[in-house]
Amino acid sequence: MEYNQKIEEALSIIWEEREKKIYDKGAIIKRFLESMSEDLSGALLNEGYVAIEKDTVKLTDKGEPKARDIIRRQRLAERLLMDVLEVGRKEVDSSACAIEHILSKEVEESICTLLGHPKECPHGLSIPAGACCEKAKGLIESIVIPLTRLKIAETGKIVYVLTRGHPQLHRLMSFGIVPGARIKLHQTQPSVIIQVEETQVALEEEIAKEIYVKKIS
């Protein structure tokens, strides 16, 4: 691993630990050693990406956006591999790690747009919003949209289903609501009603919003 990649990897570790509310220097260094067998805290300090106060590791103003970018690219890559290319979970984790380091800003934004500016990675962790997400808010019709943004009587192909609770996901799957299935929207009020094959299912809006589809004209 070259130096730059190591720095990026280290920053993403700090971000992930922060999501778990872990700021302790010792714990973070332990994670560095586990994943790269090298303590990078010194290098990060030298680059000015982190500050360490009383054993607490904090991202600096310079480190924060860089870490955010790398996390964003990593999680977008995971979504892309999993939902569009339908790669298995194990390979996703290893490939996404490699891809994140080589994505350019431009490619990153097109992936994000293709996926409909997703908010969560396949593991359920949040994807930091990018500039394109802000721009896309309601303006540009992205290719992958939540089911509820289809018009009534339109059909979409399911791209992915956000994995909030396992039982719900399983239930949806057992009705045939799985990536690749064609889904027709019948109504949105008072409850969302969709049709998959010959099965009609009523859903509350919160669940319907988590089903992302690609419109079929």
Added chain:
Amino acid sequence: MNIILVGNANVGKSVIFNALTRRYVTVSNYPGTTVDISKGITKINDNNFTVYDTPGINSLVVHSEDEKVTRDILSKSDIACVVQVADSKSLKRSLVLTLELIELGLPLVLNLNMSDEARERGISIDVKKLSQKLGIEIVETVAVTGEGIPKLREAISKVKAALSLNALYAGSSDEIISLRKKNQIIEKLLRDVLRISKPKAKSASEFIGALTVSPVSGIPILIAVLLVMYLFVGRFAAVWGVDFFEHTLFGGYINPFFSNIINKFIPIPIVKDFLMGEYGIISMAVTYAFAIIFPIVTAFFLFFGILEDSGYLPRLSVLSDKVFRVIGLNGRAILPMVLGLGCGTMATLTSRILETKKERILVSLILTLAIPCSAQLGVIMAMLSQFSLKAFLLWFSTILLVIVTIGFLASRLVPGKRSPFIQELPPMRFPQIANIIVKTGARLKWYLKEAVPLFVLGTFVLFVSDKIGLLSLIERALSPFIVVWLHLPKETTAAFIIGFLRRDYGAAGLYALARAGALDKIQIFVSLIVITLFVPCIAQFFVTVKERGLKVALMIAGFVFLFAFLAGGLINHLLRYLILVKGIAVL
């Protein structure tokens, strides 16, 4: 040897069960009709088999209690054959379960049911090819008409243990195959065996189905359905039917006939009293059961059966989801509630279709508190319809208000979570007259078997209490509540006492008093509110104990008892205040 019927919800397992065993278990057009295992015997090639009907499951991975019941029975030993009943229209969904069943290595027959509906929609399945690929016997049936049942029997008798799935799963590592992978395998299978010929036009069933759930037409249709029920049960059956049974049949022939015989042949006054007196077995128990309640429940079960089989009931969950959210539930809760209008005991069992413990407790509470069962509802409609539709609507809104208020408060108090609303909507179907009649017959038989003994017991208790003076003692002891707080005549005490056994019996007692002119309008209204909210009948209480535990059941019953009298009294004083002080006659 055992035969186990399994399959997705609402595919017709119970119809197949009835066809195989010639027994009758309730069949309806919505998922969740069967919540418990039914057993029956069938004979195939001179061998006796025990057939098990099971609640519907989508997968062997279990998420709710009714699904667990099914999975558990599959681990039974001595399984001669598992018959997976599947909806031919939704082959893809069914195959998910098929693969899981084959993985279990049990002898399996796949039964593609409702093949007529699939044909109508232009879906044709290459059964031979599918059978080859899966390595199991496949039989097409239309269970409601009996088509294909002999073939199904034959297939069961010849079944062998399922082949392994190695051929299908080729190329995958031998770990457990993921759901995603299974879906890909199924897609591939379907490409080989499924043909969808004509582009389908919207059928009448789909059109009507869409109307019932749309916000614009759904509510008017619901109101129309309720109105028809009110007219049919509350006016036609409860007024005309009861009049005929009570006055013409019982008043004119049966009761005089018995009093004649008794007067002639039984000279002992106490025995005479026991049979024909104020609290007599014939004059009270039999008359209430057959003359008052029987015509009402018959009408209700008929109407309800039609609603069930049309596929309308689960559609109500779409309209009611938002309301149920206020009280910590989701639209699926409408099913146990509506079934509670048939029988609270059965409905308490149906609460198993809800996912979380909190939801089940809330539904049990509301069922106990505010959902009148068929007989009770019919009697209430009959009593109220005698003065005006307005009175009925007022009663209806009061009960609705109680459900929402108590539900809202209880949902804050009971710990736990609401599960999200996901409900399958079965297609609307034209009900099969034969099934409606059989189902109504089965329910009436069950009603008579369950209710009449309790009616007789209740009457006996009243008779004895009356004779030894206990009744007047209780009447005097309760008079601060009944006479002072509720402004009801002390004779109603007897009705409330028998209400402990069955609420409908209590309601029938009130009805008899009202018909005798012993109650004024406000008294009728107040007593009906109290008896509606009153303690559950004994059977429902025991089922609540079984399903929710003794502690929860006692807490519910205790609360409901106090609340019924509290609410009744408040309404009584409010109505009297309005009429005396403000001069407004609400009723």
